[in-house]
Amino acid sequence: MDSEKIILRVSSENELKEFTLLQDNSLTIQVNEFDYIDIEFVTDTYFKTQDLKLFIGNTIFNFSEPIEINGQYFYYLDLEFISNILPGNNNAHISKVFYKTSLGNRRFSRIFINEIGIAKLEVLLNSTGEALVEGKVQISSSKITYDNFYLVTTYLISNNYFDNQILYKVSVTGNSSNIQNSLIEALRELLRRLKVWSEEINKFKTNSIKRYHNEQNLVSFNKDLELSDISLNYIVDNLNTLSRTNFHKHDEAIEINNSYYIVESILIDNPISSTDSYENRVIHGFLKNLSLLVKEKELYFNNEKALRTRVVNFKDYLINCFLDLFKTYIHQIDQEIDKINLFFIRHVPVSHPISKLNNSNHNFLSKEHYKNVYDLILYTQNIFSVDIEKDDLSLEIESFDKLFEVYCFYLLKDILERKTASSFTRKSTNISPDNKLSGEYELKKDSILIRLHYESLPVCFQQYSRGNLKYRPDFLIEFENNGKSKFFIFDAKFKQYNTLTLEQDLSKLSLNYLHKIGPNDRYINETIGLYTISMGPSNYRKSTFKKSYDLSLTEYIGPQIGSIEIDPKNFDISKNPILEIIDYAMHLTLNEIRQ
Structure with missing residues (x-):
């Protein structure tokens, strides 16, 4: 050519x-x-x-x-x-x-x-x-460092955002029978169960399923011994162990034909117990096999991290993000297995491990801690049954501004669930045809009902402006108490702001989301704030109002307008500017402070 x-x-x-x-x-x-x-x-x-x-x-x-x-x-x-x-x-x-x-x-x-x-x-x-x-x-x-790009992407993968495309589906058995789960989700569940096992591991030492057998031993006779037919037969066959005594009150004397004898020694059955039971052998075998399998997977995926690249190479990048997350869970699982295995070697020894379950497993169900391990053995049978090959993986491609929006959605969702110690239930879906996550999510904390609307509007919202344009903010959080609701709007912006560009965006968003749409009964329901969420080198909240009118104060001016900047690398889900706003909104909802 x-x-x-x-x-x-x-x-x-x-x-x-x-x-x-x-x-x-x-x-x-x-x-x-x-x-x-x-x-x-x-x-x-x-x-x-x-x-x-x-x-x-x-x-x-x-x-x-x-x-x-x-x-x-x-x-x-x-x-x-x-x-x-x-x-x-x-x-x-x-x-x-x-x-x-x-x-x-x-x-x-x-x-x-x-x-x-x-x-x-x-x-x-x-x-x-x-x-x-x-x-x-x-x-x-x-707009973003490579480290933050990597953190955002792995965070989305850990929330199974690419689940239908990039993460393998595996069937898991046991307590989760017939449930389709992603591999990452299954590994997370495996790690959780191993940690529960570690927490109650001393029960296997103090309340172990044991194996019992009798040993026959010659011992010095005393009247407290439990005698059996074997003991009596031994005396009959070994009369030389008897010596006659005139002291019938002797503590160790026995009476035979109105005469008293001292028994020098006697054969007794001595019941012996050990931890060498079938159940403990199975556990040893399970730990050994699982450890080998996990170490093999850890070695197989010990590859270098790929840079994020455009589209076809972006596929490789996401797959490597997934594999990094996979390796993180595998490494933690490996550590838990080693810790449990060492305990069983020291405190629950067996003669030899058994690799497979047989048909007689009823004893596993006799003790709760053994039943949990039995369920865990069943659970792990299919987790690693699929070979992971890069060529078999596919994914959905979206620009990073969209990925940042989805990242903010999961961030809001995680913060609210952590704050309330509850989980969201999805109430409506596919509000936006281009967004599979759009819809309404609901949870409850005490008397407050919290709804997270993603590219959707509450039923009480209406459009005030003329024209056919539909205005929907990225996120609208509704706090309802005693039939009254307060709303806070967040809009994700994948950009870096200066004072002028922030003011321009807030002016436009305020017009669209505070004046062109709103609750139909403003005496009952009110929008108390609108903030942008963008990415930057720090985590902070900036209001357009003076500090004396901030949302955190009794004399606040509403609706509040401002911006939040987040740094994924240093973001603390239990202490952050988004959580500050949620705390204030919940406080206002409970105390019904109105201006």
């Missing part, structure tokens, strides 16, 4: 740079997600535009019809196609200015918006799948 190249132009902070990618080089280009980009493919061979595709990961970009200059063909990105696949409306990420190129003045586009990490560029020939030119672009973002 004749020589081909990609020319990549970058407009960054009013500086124009140009890079050339050839087939035989491995150049990695550094760009920012906000940079305006122009990509041009140059070749000596003519190709039909429908037979050429630019792949950035799994995202396909189209070329416009080529321009021929001196026997070379120049293909450039189709801006109309780009405007349809980038986020935002009205060509939000197409440059307003025209930049000078070898093919004339052209507008550039932010094709890496909401991206971070490594993006692989390839120009592919559709007919053969051959890569004509390829290269890599390292994308940086001022």
Whole structure:
């Protein structure tokens, strides 16, 4: 094939740079997600535009019809196609200015918006799948650090957000019979049960299922011994053990035919108990096998962490996030198993472990702590029954601004559940066709009913503005007490604010969410606040009001308007600015303070 190249132009902070990618080089280009980009493919061979595709990961970009200059063909990105696949409306990420190129003045586009990490560029020939030119672009973002990106992604995976696509489904038995569970969820449950076992492990020492057998021993006779037929037969067969005595009141004398004898020694059955029971042998075998299996899995997944990359490589990144989470649980499980195993070796010894259960397991049910282990043995039988292969995993792709919104949803949900020591019940679903998590979630704390509305509105809300636009904030938390409700609105914003941009966003959100929609009876129900949630280097809450009118005070001005900044790396779910607002809202709901 004749020589081909990609020319990549970058407009960054009013500086124009140009890079050339050839087939035989491995150049990695550094760009920012906000940079305006122009990509041009140059070749000596003519190709039909429908037979050429630019792949950035799994995202396909189209070329416009080529321009021929001196026997070379120049293909450039189709801006109309780009405007349809980038986020935002009205060509939000197409440059307003025209930049000078070898093919004339052209507008550039932010094709890496909401991206971070490594993006692989390839120009592919559709007919053969051959890569004509390829290269890599390292994308940086001022909105989020790589560490925080990793933390947010693993947090979403731990909440099974990618569950239907990226996490394996396994059937678990025992107490969870016929329940479909994700592997991560199953490992979390396994770790929980092992920790419960560790907490009550001394019961296996003090109240163990034991094995009993008799040993026959010659002992000195005393009247307190329990005699059996074996003991009497021994005396008959060994009369030399008897010696006659005239002292019939002797404590150790026995009477035979009106005569008294001292018994020198006698054979008795001595019942012996040990922990070498079938049940304890099974437990030893179970711990041994589970330990080997867990260590094998831990070794298998001991691979390097992948960088987050665009789309197809993003798949590998998410899979590695999943595997990291998997390894974390596996490591903790391994530690618990080792601790339990050491206890059983020291305090509940057996002659040999048994690897499999037989059909006689009723004794496991005789003691509660043994029953729990029996259930655990059944539970683990299918957890590792599926081999995890990267090629078999798939996922849903979303830009990070959407992922941040989902992250905020789980954060609000976790904070409220931790605060109330309750779990949400989903009351309505699929309010938004593009969001599988949208709907209403409900829990109760004492006399307060709390509802978390995600891209949905309470039934008591109505629209005040004219027109057909429907206004729905990202999150609306409802606190109901004695038939009266207070509402607090949160809107997730994947951006970094300065004073001006924050004021602009809050003005727009206040108009849409505080004036264009609201509860239909404001004497009973009221909206007490609206805050943005964004990401930054710290965790803090900032109100637009003076401190003397803050929500935390009796003389507060409502509705409160402000912003919250969170840093996932240093976020404490039990102490944070979101929890502060929830505490204030619950206090107001209980005390019915109104202005």
